[in-house]
Amino acid sequence: MLNPLDYPILLLVFSLAVFWFSAWLDASFHKIQSELKESTRGDLTLVLGGTLTLLGLIIGFTFSMAVSRYDQRKNYEEEEANAIGTEYVRSDFLPASDADRVRALLKDYLNLRILHYNARFGEKLSKIDAQTARLQEEMWAAVAPPNWAQPTQVGTLVVSGMNDVLNSQGYAQAA
Numbered sequence: 001m002l003n004p005l006d007y008p009i010l011l012l013v014f015s016l017a018v019f020w021f022s023a024w025l026d027a028s029f030h031k032i033q034s035e036l037k038e039s040t041r042g043d044l045t046l047v048l049g050g051t052l053t054l055l056g057l058i059i060g061f062t063f064s065m066a067v068s069r070y071d072q073r074k075n076y077e078e079e080e081a082n083a084i085g086t087e088y089v090r091s092d093f094l095p096a097s098d099a100d101r102v103r104a105l106l107k108d109y110l111n112l113r114i115l116h117y118n119a120r121f122g123e124k125l126s127k128i129d130a131q132t133a134r135l136q137e138e139m140w141a142a143v144a145p146p147n148w149a150q151p152t153q154v155g156t157l158v159v160s161g162m163n164d165v166l167n168s169q170g171y172a173q174a175a
Contacts, residue, residue: 006121073175077117080168084110087161093154098142105139106165113169136166 004011084106091102112132119125143162147155 069175073172076168076172076175080113080165080172083161083164083168084113087158087165090158090161093158094143102139102142102162105135105142109135109139109165116173132169136169140166 004014088103088106091099091106093099094102109132112128112135116125116128116132119128139162143159147159
């Protein structure tokens with residue numbers, strides 16, 4: 001199904017055409033009713049002032065909400081980057097073979113996350129999300145079983161860090 005929000009340029013052109021037609025229609029009606037009484041003109045000025053005030057408030061609130069959502073998303077993306085970096089460093093606590101595997105998986109994961117942020121929409125984004133989910137399972141499988149065999153405080157720290165990586169991806173994507 002075609003989602004118009006996926007094509008902002010087409011949405012802009014369509015909106016521009018609708019607004020142009022509305023302005024043309026208003027101008028043609030204005031020509032028909034060019035002579036207004038002085039009392040009617042005062043009432044229209046009052047309505048115009050109220051309408052523009054409400055429009056200003058709507059624009060202000062909309063901008064405020066957009067800015068707060070943008071800041072929230074930016075913070076979640078920063079947390080995600082920090083979680084990946086922290087887990088990369090914590091992988092030193094794993095046995096050498098597991099540490100190398102986790103580091104390689106984290107590098108691949110980071111590349112996929114960058115691709116996710118660069119992809120706009122569509123099938124490419126779906127493929128990246130599927131690869132990300134598969135890689136998340138592999139990363140979890142790389143850190144959890146060694147800790148199940150011999151639970152230690154340091155191993156728990158590594159598992160907790162991987163959990164933060166996986167959770168932060170969900171938070172950033174939801175924002």
